[in-house]
Amino acid sequence: MHTIRKFFLKRQPVFITVIAVVLAFFVVGIILAATDRNPFNAVYYFVRGAFGNVVNTADTISRVIPLTIAGIAFLVGAQCAVFNVGIEGQLLLGAMASAIVGYVVKLPAYLHLPLMLLSGALVGGLYGLIPAWLKTKRGVNEILSTIMLNYPATYLTHFLVLKVIPIEGVVPATPFIEDTARLPILIEGTQLHAGVFVMILVVIFAYFLLYKTSLGYEMRAVGYNKTAARFHGIPVEKRMNFAFFLSGALAGLAGAVEVAGVHYRFLDQFSPGYGYDSITVALVGLLNPFGVVISATLFGALKTGILEMSVYSGIPRQLTTLINGIVVLFVAAKDILGGGYARIFRGKDTYEAEKEISQ
Amino acid sequence: MNWSETLQAIFNVTLLASTIRVSISIILAGMGEMITERSGVLNIGVEGTMLMGALAGALGSYFTGNPWIGLLAAGIVGMLVGLLFSFIAISLHSDQSITGLAIYLLCVGLSGYLLQVIFEHGGNSPMVNTLPTLHMKFLENVPVLGPIFNDQSSIAIPVLLIPVILQIVFYRTPWGSWLRAAGENPKALAVVGKNPVKIRYIATLCGSFLAGIGGAYLSISQTSLFSENMVAGRGFIALSAVIFGGVKPGGVFLACIFFGFMDALQKTLQTVIPDTIMPRELFMALPYLLTLFALAGFIKKSGGPADIGNPYLKESR
Numbered sequence: 038m039h040t041i042r043k044f045f046l047k048r049q050p051v052f053i054t055v056i057a058v059v060l061a062f063f064v065v066g067i068i069l070a071a072t073d074r075n076p077f078n079a080v081y082y083f084v085r086g087a088f089g090n091v092v093n094t095a096d097t098i099s100r101v102i103p104l105t106i107a108g109i110a111f112l113v114g115a116q117c118a119v120f121n122v123g124i125e126g127q128l129l130l131g132a133m134a135s136a137i138v139g140y141v142v143k144l145p146a147y148l149h150l151p152l153m154l155l156s157g158a159l160v161g162g163l164y165g166l167i168p169a170w171l172k173t174k175r176g177v178n179e180i181l182s183t184i185m186l187n188y189p190a191t192y193l194t195h196f197l198v199l200k201v202i203p204i205e206g207v208v209p210a211t212p213f214i215e216d217t218a219r220l221p222i223l224i225e226g227t228q229l230h231a232g233v234f235v236m237i238l239v240v241i242f243a244y245f246l247l248y249k250t251s252l253g254y255e256m257r258a259v260g261y262n263k264t265a266a267r268f269h270g271i272p273v274e275k276r277m278n279f280a281f282f283l284s285g286a287l288a289g290l291a292g293a294v295e296v297a298g299v300h301y302r303f304l305d306q307f308s309p310g311y312g313y314d315s316i317t318v319a320l321v322g323l324l325n326p327f328g329v330v331i332s333a334t335l336f337g338a339l340k341t342g343i344l345e346m347s348v349y350s351g352i353p354r355q356l357t358t359l360i361n362g363i364v365v366l367f368v369a370a371k372d373i374l375g376g377g378y379a380r381i382f383r384g385k386d387t388y389e390a391e392k393e394i395s396q
Numbered sequence: 397m398n399w400s401e402t403l404q405a406i407f408n409v410t411l412l413a414s415t416i417r418v419s420i421s422i423i424l425a426g427m428g429e430m431i432t433e434r435s436g437v438l439n440i441g442v443e444g445t446m447l448m449g450a451l452a453g454a455l456g457s458y459f460t461g462n463p464w465i466g467l468l469a470a471g472i473v474g475m476l477v478g479l480l481f482s483f484i485a486i487s488l489h490s491d492q493s494i495t496g497l498a499i500y501l502l503c504v505g506l507s508g509y510l511l512q513v514i515f516e517h518g519g520n521s522p523m524v525n526t527l528p529t530l531h532m533k534f535l536e537n538v539p540v541l542g543p544i545f546n547d548q549s550s551i552a553i554p555v556l557l558i559p560v561i562l563q564i565v566f567y568r569t570p571w572g573s574w575l576r577a578a579g580e581n582p583k584a585l586a587v588v589g590k591n592p593v594k595i596r597y598i599a600t601l602c603g604s605f606l607a608g609i610g611g612a613y614l615s616i617s618q619t620s621l622f623s624e625n626m627v628a629g630r631g632f633i634a635l636s637a638v639i640f641g642g643v644k645p646g647g648v649f650l651a652c653i654f655f656g657f658m659d660a661l662q663k664t665l666q667t668v669i670p671d672t673i674m675p676r677e678l679f680m681a682l683p684y685l686l687t688l689f690a691l692a693g694f695i696k697k698s699g700g701p702a703d704i705g706n707p708y709l710k711e712s713r
Binding site: 122182 | 484490496503506511629681
């Protein structure tokens with residue numbers, strides 16, 4: 038018993054989050070049932086759509102890529118007390134910049150592809166510096182400023198594909214990028230592309246930066262307690278500015294990877310809200326780089342699953358945003374579960390168990 | 397057109413009338429959020445509350461044919477959203493910013509979902525009856541004021557009076573002092589026997605009621621239907637106006653009018669300046685950019701309540 042209790046107490050945050058997510062989906066089920074949609078039917082089509090065959094599974098993984106990178110983007114900010122809700126805008130601008138570099142520049146692949154991805158990251162990062170300046174120099178709440186900055190970014194990319202850059206075909210989009218700027222497809226006939234390796238690199242990078250370098254340590258210190266960090270001589274504003282830049286850059290990279298691996302051009306409104314999903318993904322992933330991969334898998338499956346679901350069971354695709362909101366709400370409110378959880382797994386030997394945890 | 401004609405085509409009473417028209421929803425949401433913030437609660441989800449209000453307003457008007465019932469429904473639905481927020485942010489002491497964000501996402505999703513489920517097609521609701529406009533005979537011959545205030549929505553003038561009422565309530569009544577104390581120093585308020593949690597709940601519910609009405613104004617007065625995401629950032633602009641106006645009735649009111657003016661100006665300029673010189677998309681980005689500029693030009697100390705964003709914990713010292 039003792040070991041079991043210890044196991045569950047030690048992993049309290051993980052299990053609480055899992056319970057919160059399960060409860061959130063339970064509520065979603067109730068909403069479906071309340072609006073005359075069969076939740077079990079929904080689950081069936083959802084699983085079939087997400088994992089039903091090789092193509093669907095590969096597509097799910099291809100959705101996990103931008104969600105993970107964008108989730109990491111939110112995470113590196115949030116770990117440093119920066120709540121970057123502007124990932125959607127940074128992602129769009131990054132995608133646009135990389136698409137332009139992708140079709141204008143002529144270079145061999147080993148230069149073109151990195152240049153294209155880096156230009157996306159750079160533009161996203163620079164856009165992230167605007168709320169950074171507003172926050173650290175002007176004291177403007179970054180949630181507000183980053184949300185507002187999503188609108189100009191959307192309109193700007195919309196404007197560019199409609200009126201500046203010549204359109205190929207009927208859809209508003211940039212011309213296709215050169216072959217040298219494309220990420221190769223891994224499984225023929227699916228959307229799964231080599232961006233998955235970029236994703237793995239980003240996860241490892243975030244882990245090493247945050248947990249194995251002094252810069253990352255200082256960023257987390259700022260996130261944990263700004264005042265204490267300041268007294269320890271950590272330049273709080275500088276670290277937050279860096280977190281803004283890095284967060285924006287990763288968001289831009291997520292957009293660039295979508296262009297290089299999926300669309301091969303900037304397609305107007307190509308992002309099904311990856312930027313907003315990234316918040317949910319990062320929070321459910323407990324702001325841990327590896328946790329983000331797991332939760333991105335869940336939400337990636339949701340993205341592909343919901344497509345099939347909306348076609349076959351008449352459930353509107355707006356359900357995704359609704360699920361996001363409910364999940365974040367439950368994750369935000371999960372502390373209420375903490376008390377009961379601890380009570381269940383605590384016994385007479387609580388004291389010993391807690392002592393061992395604290396060691 | 398020469399320059400003076402162009403300027404006359406832009407700056408005239410029509411612009412001022414349209415400023416009032418587009419400001420009403422921002423004023424409602426801004427005043428609501430100001431009450432909430434004064435009590436020490438930061439509700440970032442006001443955009444979502446407005447969206448649900450807009451949907452409830454359109455549905456109420458659609459199913460009963462009476463836009464006033466729609467308006468009432470919007471207020472009630474707004475309060476329900478506010479209640480959910482309050483429970484999680486105030487009673488469970490969750491992070492107010494993250495809870496507000498979750499409420500925003502939830503409402504965007506829920507309003508879009510319900511629209512689709514109820515009318516079986518996305519994008520827009522059918523046309524609904526709108527609130528009547530108010531035409532005052534005695535204003536007909538008054539220059540400037542006549543064209544500005546006549547034929548506005550019938551809730552326009554009451555809404556313009558809200559800041560005055562709040563100024564009195566905030567600074568001349570005991571409720572106002574309790575409200576402000578809940579935001580400045582809830583522990584001191586508890587010492588004199590008032591319950592800060594209760595006051596924060598009431599303030600958040602009042603604020604959400606107004607935000608819901610502000611949303612309904614968009615769907616049953618300014619236009620006559622609900623369309624997906626129709627609030628389009630006005631909730632966030634209202635939040636900015638609260639900061640910009642120093643969380644005080646007069647200041648917030650002026651800030652709302654200022655942002656409303658920018659929006660009206662942007663709409664007028666779109667019609668006057670040809671698309672080739674300044675494209676429509678860039679005009680549409682203007683209100684958001686101007687709001688950010690306004691915030692950036694603003695001094696760091698906003699004069700807001702001291703205890704904003706912090707949960708009230710009875711046990712802590």
